[in-house]
Amino acid sequence: MNNKLVSALLGLTFASSAMATDITDRLSVPAGFTIEPYALNVDNARQLAISENGVVYAGSRKAGNVYALIDKDQDGRADKQVLIAEGLNMPSGIAYKDGALYVAEVERVIRFDDIDNKLDKAKLEVVYDKFPDKRHHGWKFIRFAPSGELIVPVGVPCNVCAEDPEFGRIFSLNLESKELTTLAEGVRNSVGFDYHPDSGKLWFSDNGRDMMGDDIPPCEINRIDEVGQHFGFPYFHGGTIPDPEFGKGKNAADYTQPALNLGAHVAPLGIHFYTGEQFPSDYDNQLFVAEHGSWNRSKKAGYRVMMAKVEDGQVTGYEPFITGFMENEETFGRPVAMVQMADGSLLVSDDYANAIYRVHYNKK
Secondary structure (H helix, E strand, O other): OOHHHHHHHHOOOOOOOOOOOOOOOOOEOOOOEEEEEEEEOOOOEEEEEEOOOOOEEEEEOOOOOEEEEEOOOOOOOOOEEEEEEOOOOOOOEEEEEOOEEEEEOOOOEEEEOOHHHOOOOOOEEEEEOOOOOOOOOOOOOOEEOOOOOEEEEEOOOOOOOOOOOOOOEEEEEOOOOOOEEEEEEOOOOOOOEEEOOOOOOEEEEEOOOOOOOOOOOEEEEEEEOOOOEEOOOOOEEOOOEEOOOOOOOOOHHHOOOOOEEEEEOOOEEEEEEOOOOOOOHHHOOOEEEEEOOOOOOOOOOOOEEEEEEEEOOEEEEEEEEEEOOEEOOEEOOOEEEEEEOOOOOEEEEEOOOOEEEEEEEOOO
8 A cells, every 4th residue: 555545544533333243263264274354343344345555445234334444554454444434325335446436325326536545535426326216125236347337236125026127137337328238137136246257257146035935945146148138036046946926837947047056045145256366276266155144044044155166167066165153043243245355365244243354375
């Protein structure tokens, strides 16, 4: 981080929040890795983004805040937190591009220009304000496409309901023309997606419907092969399980099948393809999945970060990467999203423990 920026940040007020608990001593990672707290007391931390100067930004959902986290001494742990904005409408999704921080609220996307240099006086500009204002599944995850367009999902405002062209889709927003393009439909609620580093295809998580029992339907990981594909909701879940109300008279073969079916109610949120050089080569281009965890199951499921092995566009394995967020039905944390740092380490947000963790590999 440049010295001028560090000096400007020294005078900013630390924005405190409800005290978080450091649960990293409970968390387990594979041999050779270390997980440590990057920042605590980040109220309801959700999606993460990093600027060229190394400032880490975090959105939130229930808290309504956007934060900046600064590691002034470059020791791998933030020592300053700045409240960029507050009182927003579920600003869960954030993305950084060309010096600006983009924030997704329920009904709009806003932008803070030259954000690294204006943390104490960030000015809000509205980018787009025509998304539905329904709060049920209205919070968002956003990411810039390689083409420069902003990818924005709109979840359905229900557990399960009839199709509506405003909902249940992943859109591409052209920031100049303000034109929306439907990349995928039949998507119940995606809160995480990433582009495969080789194929360039967009992969996304999707949360399965509730009230069909403990073990069905599965949550999903999907891959978009063609613009406009339909992924089955509300007619089919997990590719082949017909909805008891909406599936009658429909054919599963008419819809795109999941790339991977997960456990029921594990609630996959953020996903991330690893492209760094710090982790062993076995992790190159592999997909990390944050399973936020169930709220509607007699025995809890999820509450972990998993790694999907992807070979030639197909998932060939699925194994734990971070565990310990839940034990004996007691919840200690809920992973949400990941972002990769310049050194190849991985940051993971936790909106239950109000924390952000840093995972790094101990090179010999």
